[in-house]
Amino acid sequence: MAAVTSVSFSPIGQSSWDRKALTSRSWTPSLASNFEAFRFRTGFSCHYVGVRAPNSTSRLVIHCMSTATDVPTVSETKSKFLKAYKRPIPSIYSTVLQELVVQQHLMRYKRTYRYDPVFALGFVTVYDQLMEGYPSDKDRDAIFQAYIRALEEEPExxxxxxxxxxxxxxxxxxxxxxxxxxxxxxxEGILKDIAERASNGNFSYSRFFAIGLFRLLELSNATEPTILEKVGSCIHFILIFVAVSICHLLIDLLKLFWTII
Incomplete structure (x- = not known):
C-alpha cells in the first residue's frame, strides 16, 4: 500500500489556465501525481430541528438528522443565499458558489444527515482555499456567512x-x-462518537468527511500506510473511500471545466 501524500486545494484566483476560458463557470483543476494538487466543489452543513410532544406546550430541540417536513427547494436555498449577500460576486466565483449551494442543499436535507465537526473541517478547508484569491477578506467572510445561513446553519x-x-x-x-x-x-470524544455511529451503521460517509479526515491526518503527519490502517480500523473507516471521494470530486471538476472552454 503506497503512502498517502499531501493534498492541496488551490484558490480560483491562482489558476494557471487562460483566464479567457473562464467566462461563465470556472474551476480549473491542476493535476499532479498522487493527487498533489487539485480544485474541487461540493458541500456540507449542520441541522437542528424542533419537535413538540403531543398535548404539550414545551418544545424540545434535537441535534440530529434532517427531517422530510418543510424542506425548502433548491431554488429557495439559492434565493436565500443571493438575498443574504446582495453585493455583486465576480462570475468566476458566483457560478461555482451557486453550484456548491445546490450540492450542499442535497446533502443538508438528506434523511440521514447529521452535522459532524470533521465534515465541517472539510468544508471550511475547501471554502477557504477556493476563496483565497478573492479581492476582499471582509466580503469573503460575508459570503461565507450568507452561504451557511442560507442552508439554515450556523457559520460560527x-x-x-x-x-x-x-x-x-x-x-x-x-x-x-x-x-x-x-x-x-x-x-477524542468527537472521534469516538463517529466511531460508535459507524460501528452501528448509523453514519453516512461523505466526500467532505473524507476531506476533513484527510486534513486531520495531514496536519498530524499521519500519512504512512501503517498509521492510516490503524486510524481506519479505529473508526471503521474504509480508507479507499478517501481516495474514491477525491477522484469523484476531481472528475466533477474536469467535466465542469470542459463545459466552459
Missing part, C-alpha cells in the same frame, strides 16, 4: 469546530492520533 460553529480540530491535529503525532480511542478529550 463551522469556524469554531474547524479551528478546534486543526489545533488539536497539529499538536498530535502519528501515533497519538491513532491512539485516540484510549484518550480523553473533546476532540
Amino acid at each position: 460553529q463551522y469556524r469554531v469546530d474547524a479551528k478546534k480540530l486543526e489545533e488539536w491535529a497539529r499538536a498530535q503525532t502519528a501515533n497519538s492520533l491513532a491512539d485516540f480511542p484510549s484518550k480523553e478529550g473533546e476532540v
Whole structure:
C-alpha cells in the first residue's frame, strides 16, 4: 500500500489556465501525481430541528438528522443565499458558489444527515482555499456567512469546530492520533462518537468527511500506510473511500471545466 501524500486545494484566483476560458463557470483543476494538487466543489452543513410532544406546550430541540417536513427547494436555498449577500460576486466565483449551494442543499436535507465537526473541517478547508484569491477578506467572510445561513446553519460553529480540530491535529503525532480511542478529550470524544455511529451503521460517509479526515491526518503527519490502517480500523473507516471521494470530486471538476472552454 503506497503512502498517502499531501493534498492541496488551490484558490480560483491562482489558476494557471487562460483566464479567457473562464467566462461563465470556472474551476480549473491542476493535476499532479498522487493527487498533489487539485480544485474541487461540493458541500456540507449542520441541522437542528424542533419537535413538540403531543398535548404539550414545551418544545424540545434535537441535534440530529434532517427531517422530510418543510424542506425548502433548491431554488429557495439559492434565493436565500443571493438575498443574504446582495453585493455583486465576480462570475468566476458566483457560478461555482451557486453550484456548491445546490450540492450542499442535497446533502443538508438528506434523511440521514447529521452535522459532524470533521465534515465541517472539510468544508471550511475547501471554502477557504477556493476563496483565497478573492479581492476582499471582509466580503469573503460575508459570503461565507450568507452561504451557511442560507442552508439554515450556523457559520460560527463551522469556524469554531474547524479551528478546534486543526489545533488539536497539529499538536498530535502519528501515533497519538491513532491512539485516540484510549484518550480523553473533546476532540477524542468527537472521534469516538463517529466511531460508535459507524460501528452501528448509523453514519453516512461523505466526500467532505473524507476531506476533513484527510486534513486531520495531514496536519498530524499521519500519512504512512501503517498509521492510516490503524486510524481506519479505529473508526471503521474504509480508507479507499478517501481516495474514491477525491477522484469523484476531481472528475466533477474536469467535466465542469470542459463545459466552459
